[in-house]
Amino acid sequence: MGDYPCPPEGVSTLITLRDSIRIRATPEQLFKWLESMPQEYVSWHPDHVACRALKGSMLQVGSEVECQEYLHGKLHSMRFRPMRVDPGRRMEYEIIALGKGAFEAVPKDEEIEFVAELHLGSNTPIVGRLIDAALRAFFSRRLEAMRQHTLEEGQNLKRIIESGWKPRAIPDPATKSAYNRSL
Numbered sequence: 651m652g653d654y655p656c657p658p659e660g661v662s663t664l665i666t667l668r669d670s671i672r673i674r675a676t677p678e679q680l681f682k683w684l685e686s687m688p689q690e691y692v693s694w695h696p697d698h699v700a701c702r703a704l705k706g707s708m709l710q711v712g713s714e715v716e717c718q719e720y721l722h723g724k725l726h727s728m729r730f731r732p733m734r735v736d737p738g739r740r741m742e743y744e745i746i747a748l749g750k751g752a753f754e755a756v757p758k759d760e761e762i763e764f765v766a767e768l769h770l771g772s773n774t775p776i777v778g779r780l781i782d783a784a785l786r787a788f789f790s791r792r793l794e795a796m797r798q799h800t801l802e803e804g805q806n807l808k809r810i811i812e813s814g815w816k817p818r819a820i821p822d823p824a825t826k827s828a829y830n831r832s833l
Contacts, residue, residue, distance in 0.1 A: 665789075667768040667797055671804035675762055675811045677738035677755035683807070684741060684753060685709050686817045691717060693810065695803050699725065709735050722795040764807060766800055 673680065683690065687708050691701035699718040706713025715730045733750070734742040740754040749770040756763040 665768075665770045665793060667770070667793070667800055668765065669797070669800045669804050670763050670765040671808050672758060672761045673764050673808045673811055674760065677757060677762055679811060680753075680755045680762060680764060681709065681738050681741075682817055683811060683815060688715065689818045690810070690815075694806055695719070695799065697721070697799065704729070706732075708732070709737070709741060711735055721799060722792045764804060766804060768796070768800065 685708050687694075688701045688703050691698045697720040699720070701715065701717040704714040704716055708715060709732060711732050711734065713732055715732075716727060717730065718725060718727045720726070728748065729746040730751075731744045731746065732741060733744050734740070738755060740752060742750065742752045744750055745768075749768060751769065752765070752767045754763075754765040754767075756765060
């Protein structure tokens with residue numbers, strides 16, 4: 651999309667998942683939602699359990715955010731680091747020990763196209779194309795579950811934002827959130 655590389659420059663990934671959906675919103679509205687993702691995470695998808703900023707904030711390069719969600723029936727805890735933020739356009743992040751991802755808002759008339767990308771794997775292919783193909787086949791059900799999850803996140807985000815979503819107050823990190831109580 652736009653002038654951004656896909657996958658991010660210098661990344662050779664085994665698997666790329668990409669989904670997009672049109673939303674009646676401005677890029678600024680989408681990025682306001684992304685900024686408040688830790689507070690909105692559980693309402694985004696029924697498989698989302700918790701999310702909190704460990705350091706910094708969601709759209710701050712160098713921050714660290716931890717999220718818990720069910721994928722393919724198993725609870726996963728993942729840490730994210732924003733790597734590049736172009737406000738109102740694109741946010742690129744690292745999923746620690748898993749890969750990279752991005753959220754992008756592409757203006758389309760009076761809507762935006764919300765693009766979610768996941769680049770799973772490492773900076774170098776493990777052994778080569780045959781092994782990569784074998785890994786894809788081995789993980790095909792999990793990948794399909796992740797594709798479905800990403801599709802549902804886009805549909806849910808569209809519903810949330812188009813229904814008039816307004817940001818909630820950001821809780822004081824010194825107080826115990828539901829996430830902290832669950833750890």
